[in-house]
Amino acid sequence: MTGKIVILTGAGISAESGLGTFRDKDGLWTRYDLEDVATPEGFHRNPDLVQSFYNARRANAAGASPNAAHTALARLERDHPGEVVIVTQNVDNLHERAGSRNVLHMHGELAGALCAACGARWTAPPEMHNDDPCPACKAPATRPDVVWFGEIPYHMDTIWEHLATADLFASIGTSGEVYPAAAFVQEAARNGAHTIEINLEPSATVSDFAETCFGPASQTVPQWVEAELDRHR
Ligand code: APR
Numbered sequence: 519m520t521g522k523i524v525i526l527t528g529a530g531i532s533a534e535s536g537l538g539t540f541r542d543k544d545g546l547w548t549r550y551d552l553e554d555v556a557t558p559e560g561f562h563r564n565p566d567l568v569q570s571f572y573n574a575r576r577a578n579a580a581g582a583s584p585n586a587a588h589t590a591l592a593r594l595e596r597d598h599p600g601e602v603v604i605v606t607q608n609v610d611n612l613h614e615r616a617g618s619r620n621v622l623h624m625h626g627e628l629a630g631a632l633c634a635a636c637g638a639r640w641t642a643p644p645e646m647h648n649d650d651p652c653p654a655c656k657a658p659a660t661r662p663d664v665v666w667f668g669e670i671p672y673h674m675d676t677i678w679e680h681l682a683t684a685d686l687f688a689s690i691g692t693s694g695e696v697y698p699a700a701a702f703v704q705e706a707a708r709n710g711a712h713t714i715e716i717n718l719e720p721s722a723t724v725s726d727f728a729e730t731c732f733g734p735a736s737q738t739v740p741q742w743v744e745a746e747l748d749r750h751r
Contacts, residue, residue, distance in 0.1 A: 523685070537575075607699050624674070
């Protein structure tokens with residue numbers, strides 16, 4: 519019995535699948551102003567720019583494949599049924615394509631479309647445009663179903679419940695720069711969980727973790743999963 523394992527992932531876990539991160543030297547926020555493409559105000563100012571930004575990311579994610587880190591987490595979940603939950607900040611679906619089943623997308627998903635008029639959700643087409651009619655209310659108010667800065671992340675009640683009962687909290691591939699995700703480690707530790715940061719380099723919240731492991735996720739995550747499985751065989 520390992521107890522509940524809560525795993526937070528960020529863009530770093532998908533970096534070796536060819537999807538960009540945000541704050542690394544060649545990250546998305548070095549090429550785009552997040553105010554223009556990741557805020558409701560930016561969407562209101564220039565919806566075409568935002569739609570084309572997400573259409574490009576959707577196409578990029580569709581052409582990417584899960585890497586050994588995603589696959590290792592799926593194996594951990596299979597070997598510990600009902601005990602593993604992934605809380606991801608990522609909007610790609612590489613965890614699901616690697617076989618993970620219990621995944622909470624707190625920042626939404628590129629595969630989702632949302633009606634800004636009536637709140638209806640549906641599967642996003644490969645290319646989304648502003649005047650695409652909502653299938654429910656027919657309003658031309660289609661937007662990507664992703665959470666922008668200033669909006670409330672999804673699944674927060676469930677996430678806080680998981681953090682209250684976690685025995686192990688692992689953070690993988692995130693810079694610890696964005697809240698509330700950056701506060702999850704302190705919440706888990708406060709509730710008695712062991713905490714580990716698995717990242718390419720120390721994050722902004724590295725000092726909050728009991729344990730650290732640095733290196734590319736495709737190497738460090740399979741090693742960590744193997745060690746976890748050995749510990750509980
Ligand atoms: N293996 C492991 N970690 C990696 C790798 C790799 N191959 N490559 C990069 N990293 C690490 C970087 O060191 C960095 O700490 O991944 C982290 C990526 O940080 P960010 O680019 O800030 O991405 P993330 O933490 O997911 O951003 C959080 O900010 O802009 C918002 O909504 C966006 O969900 C995103 C949130």
